[in-house]
Amino acid sequence: MAAEEPLAPVEDEARDGFIRPHLDAVDRIHQTWRERFRLLARLDGATLSTARQVLRLHEALCVACAYPDSARVRALAGRMLGRFDRRADLRRHRRALADTGIAGTATHFSFFAPTALRLARRWPGHLTYDWREWSAPARLEELLPLLAVHAETPGLDEWDLGLRGWLRRMTPPRTGDAAFVMRRLAARVPDSFVFEQLVDGMDAPMILAPGPGTPSRSRAAWPVRRIAWQRGPLRAGRPDLREELRRPPAAVRTLSLRDGERMIVLAADAMVTRARDLDVFSYGDPRDVRLVDCGGGLQFAAIGALPERRLLLEAVYGFLTLKNGVPTGYVLTSALFGSAEVAYNVFETFRGTEAAAVYGRVLAMTRHLFRADAFTVFPYQLGGAGNDEGLESGAWWFYRKLGFAPRHRSARRLAAREDARLARNPRHRSSLGTLKALVEHNLYWFEGRRRDDVMGVLPLANVGLAVTDFLARRFGADPERGATACAREARSLLGGGPARDWTGEERAAFESWAPLALLLPGVRRWPAADKSALIGVMRAKGGRRESDFVAMFDAHRRLRAAVAALAASVRP
Numbered sequence: 001m002a003a004e005e006p007l008a009p010v011e012d013e014a015r016d017g018f019i020r021p022h023l024d025a026v027d028r029i030h031q032t033w034r035e036r037f038r039l040l041a042r043l044d045g046a047t048l049s050t051a052r053q054v055l056r057l058h059e060a061l062c063v064a065c066a067y068p069d070s071a072r073v074r075a076l077a078g079r080m081l082g083r084f085d086r087r088a089d090l091r092r093h094r095r096a097l098a099d100t101g102i103a104g105t106a107t108h109f110s111f112f113a114p115t116a117l118r119l120a121r122r123w124p125g126h127l128t129y130d131w132r133e134w135s136a137p138a139r140l141e142e143l144l145p146l147l148a149v150h151a152e153t154p155g156l157d158e159w160d161l162g163l164r165g166w167l168r169r170m171t172p173p174r175t176g177d178a179a180f181v182m183r184r185l186a187a188r189v190p191d192s193f194v195f196e197q198l199v200d201g202m203d204a205p206m207i208l209a210p211g212p213g214t215p216s217r218s219r220a221a222w223p224v225r226r227i228a229w230q231r232g233p234l235r236a237g238r239p240d241l242r243e244e245l246r247r248p249p250a251a252v253r254t255l256s257l258r259d260g261e262r263m264i265v266l267a268a269d270a271m272v273t274r275a276r277d278l279d280v281f282s283y284g285d286p287r288d289v290r291l292v293d294c295g296g297g298l299q300f301a302a303i304g305a306l307p308e309r310r311l312l313l314e315a316v317y318g319f320l321t322l323k324n325g326v327p328t329g330y331v332l333t334s335a336l337f338g339s340a341e342v343a344y345n346v347f348e349t350f351r352g353t354e355a356a357a358v359y360g361r362v363l364a365m366t367r368h369l370f371r372a373d374a375f376t377v378f379p380y381q382l383g384g385a386g387n388d389e390g391l392e393s394g395a396w397w398f399y400r401k402l403g404f405a406p407r408h409r410s411a412r413r414l415a416a417r418e419d420a421r422l423a424r425n426p427r428h429r430s431s432l433g434t435l436k437a438l439v440e441h442n443l444y445w446f447e448g449r450r451r452d453d454v455m456g457v458l459p460l461a462n463v464g465l466a467v468t469d470f471l472a473r474r475f476g477a478d479p480e481r482g483a484t485a486c487a488r489e490a491r492s493l494l495g496g497g498p499a500r501d502w503t504g505e506e507r508a509a510f511e512s513w514a515p516l517a518l519l520l521p522g523v524r525r526w527p528a529a530d531k532s533a534l535i536g537v538m539r540a541k542g543g544r545r546e547s548d549f550v551a552m553f554d555a556h557r558r559l560r561a562a563v564a565a566l567a568a569s570v571r572p
Contacts, residue, residue: 040077044076044080048089054087054089054090058081058217059349061080062081063350065077065081065325065326066323066324067324068229069231070229074227084218085104090104101274103216103217106209106210107207108207109275110205110206111208112200112277113196113200116182116199117182118268118282119179119272120176120178120182123179124174125174126208126209127178127206127208127209128177128179129178129207136203140181143198144156147170147188167181182199208272215269215272215273217270220327221325224297228296235357236354236357238356239357239360239402241363241447244360244364245363249292249361249364249365249368250293250295252292252293252369253293255286263286264284264289266320267318267320268281268284270327270347280309280318283306284305285303287544288545289303289304292369298358298361299322299323299325300319300321300331300361302319302365303319304546305546307506307509307543310509313460314455314460316333316334317332317369317547318330319362319365323353328353328358331343331345332345335455335547336455336460337453337455337554338370338373339454340366340370340455341377341378341456342363342377343377343380343381355398356402363375370547371551374455376444376455376457377399377404377442379442381395381399382396382438382439391439396438397430399443404444405444405445406438414434414437414438418430442456453564458564459568459570462566463570466566466570469570470518470519483511483514483515486514486515489518490518493517494531494532494534496532496535505543506539509540513541517538520563520566521566522558522562526558530558533559540552540553
């Protein structure tokens with residue numbers, strides 16, 4: 001077997017007189033479909049000499065499926081991706097191509113608890129620990145007794161086989177050690193929150209080996225009825241955000257329970273193949289999955305969280321971006337108070353396509369689903385909080401040129417100075433030091449007037465502090481009694497509460513909200529209609545669709561004002 005070689009630098013490929021010109025040509029998306037088809041067909045039968053060439057071909061095929069100019073090109077690209085793991089050059093460079101998400105390659109990542117458990121249950125023989133990268137496995141060694149049944153304890157008490165020795169002995173055939181631990185811990189620790197703390201606390205690096213059906217980018221797609229053909233240039237300009245918000249999505253369709261489950265798997269696998277994790281995909285609720293159609297082959301799969309995994313206040317949704325059914329990125333929103341924090345991500349393969357144009361549709365979709373007219377971008381998206389990739393790419397300017405602006409005084413002054421420099425010299429680029437100062441602060445964009453009761457300005461975390469102070473003062477170390485007492489008092493105060501037709505999730509939401517309801521300034525003087533509406537808001541937090549909670553909360557003027565006042569009255 002030939003030795004696997006590392007990713008070769010681009011200049012090394014110039015030695016190959018056939019492959020590189022073909023790959024360069026395929027990268028140009030605006031060629032005629034006949035030329036594109038001919039180039040792909042020739043590369044289908046070619047043996048590529050470097051790992052980088054294999055990766056380039058794979059990415060070109062993914063782009064061809066997302067932005068096809070003909071049925072023949074899309075069909076050929078799909079067939080090539082479908083059998084990509086059978087290519088001899090892929091097998092030769094399998095190790096160098098690890099963590100690319102290409103079919104037939106391994107993925108190394110410290111998967112979060114729900115993802116690790118899902119992989120362990122679906123592909124038990126393919127999930128193992130990456131012992132060479134695990135610096136502190138002692139946390140798992142402490143949990144060994146949880147992995148054993150009582151009849152095994154004499155051996156555990158007597159023999160010191162070491163962590164790996166015990167796992168080799170305990171793990172059944174055709175099962176990876178990480179898969180065994182995940183499944184065994186889940187059986188012994190049925191509380192998902194405790195299980196999550198145990199697993200994530202280990203921070204264990206894992207390896208998902210390739211196998212039949214394991215997640216890959218090569219075959220990831222959602223079936224579509226109609227393809228939007230790429231007949232002209234890509235939309236490269238910056239959108240007018242106000243114009244975009246006046247144009248709602250073409251359609252929003254609720255998926256069936258079965259399709260909702262399939263979409264959540266597609267979204268979660270899109271994270272796995274890129275060595276990422278997103279809680280709202282891991283804990284997605286198949287009852288709350290909608291397909292937002294923005295036309296032109298662009299769709300967003302809106303995925304809400306399971307009721308028990310929702311935040312107390314703002315509603316968090318994850319969106320998988322689809323172009324002609326191919327996952328091209330994802331969006332995370334937190335919405336409340338007619339506003340939304342939006343985290344926008346384009347997968348690396350597609351960053352040279354339509355990032356700004358798609359972002360305009362992201363805001364239009366968010367406006368439509370949550371009636372938001374104010375949008376916030378937090379520092380991490382801009383390149384702050386350790387996001388070096390965002391910093392080096394100049395993400396701050398991406399949002400600035402769309403009209404976003406900081407509120408912080410020093411950031412406003414610095415932004416104005418940079419705007420002036422850019423006006424004098426269109427080629428001006430902010431220094432790394434300047435960008436580091438700019439990305440420390442949120443950016444905001446308002447459809448209407450600027451206001452203060454928006455995500456990123458409201459100190460909503462202080463609401464949690466107020467509840468903590470209240471419970472500690474009244475109930476001390478007996479929070480269970482406090483939860484029951486608060487629910488009883490909230491029912492009395494509001495003149496109603498959970499009835500026979502309420503679901504278990506709705507009852508749990510009422511109980512979670514009860515301490516907050518008792519603390520709302522002026523709530524005892526509210527009219528009966530407003531108290532009744534508050535009961536509806538509390539119920540909606542545990543309902544099928546969390547966006548309904550957002551609509552009901554935002555429509556409740558007294559509730560909005562009271563929560564904002566409570567947040568402003570507490571200090572850390």
